[in-house]
Amino acid sequence: MLLPILRVFPIVLACSLSAYAQDKIANAVVYSVDSNISYRDEAVQDSYMRERCKLDVYYPVGQKKFSTVVWFHGGGLTGGEKSFPEGLKNQGIAIIAVNYRLSPQAKAPAYIEDAAAAVAWAFRNIDKYGGVADRIFVSGHSAGGYLTTMIGLDKQWLAKYDIDANRIAGLVPFSGQAITHFTIREERGIDRKQPVIDEFAPLFHVRKDASPMWIISGDRNLELIGRYEENAYFWRMMKEVGNTTTTLHELGGFNHGDMANPAFPLLLRFIKER
Secondary structure: OHHHHHHHHHHHHHHHHHHHHHHHHHHOOOEEEEEEEEOOOHHHOOHHHHHHOEEEEEEEOOOOOEEEEEEEOOOOOOOOOOOOOHHHOOOOOEEEEEOOOOOOOOOOOHHHHHHHHHHHHHHHHHHHHOEEEEEEEEEEEOHHHHHHHHHHHOOHHHHOOOOOHHHOOEEEEEOOOOOOOHHHHHHOOOOOOOOOOOOOOHHHHOOOOOOOEEEEEEOOOOOOOOHHHHHHHHHHHHHHOOOOOEEEEEEOOOOOOOOHHHHHHHHHHHHHHO
16 A cells, blocks of 8 residues: 555655645746836937946846835946846845946046936836835945945935935945045046045045945955055045945955855845934
8 A cells, every 4th residue: 555655755756846836926026128228318428428428227127115225336437337236136036237337438427417317217217016115225336336436425316316415325345445546546647556536536525424345345355456555545534524324345255256246145134224
């Protein structure tokens, strides 16, 4: 009598697992992508703006009130292309990947203006996808981290769109510059090893009332020259002006290029905790 029982059990188990798998598939979140959406007013666009001022939206279909990450790529403000980081996909959130104008075809503050325009677009349009404006987070790696903190701390850029920068739910720059970006210095004929802190430095705009921020850096011994140290000073000065919602994270063992992958779980944790 044991033989028939042993034969039946795998069949029953297989059927149960199949039903379970089908149920999981039926309940799985489906994601969709809208590509190459212009986020600048067509009336002010030249040919280069029409080429570069585009964004893509990755979003969970049929979901409501989800969080959104506006993601700015790196590339030293001279290169790079919009893409959806793998570490942020399938996490129940929307991702807005942004292209912006690049030097030398454009000069400061063109790329900062573009970053603000893209975030403004998110505030005005994410509800059409099911998201909510009070759950918009801004992040990016390297040059993208610099743009994150510039539009998040210097309120003039979003004010042009009647948006208070403090409406951003959180800022998470990955290894961004806190002093004036080296590309802006080079545009002015200043050597990249000559530090400058002026209106194009996030450090210049430290504020007590800024949105919550996690500053993430690679290993101080492996990062780009001075990158950890300027971010540590950035964190310290935010603390000195009375800000209590800024935290500094150093990812030991990871250099500038490699630090993004281990930083994505921190970004997701940051979103979850807000």
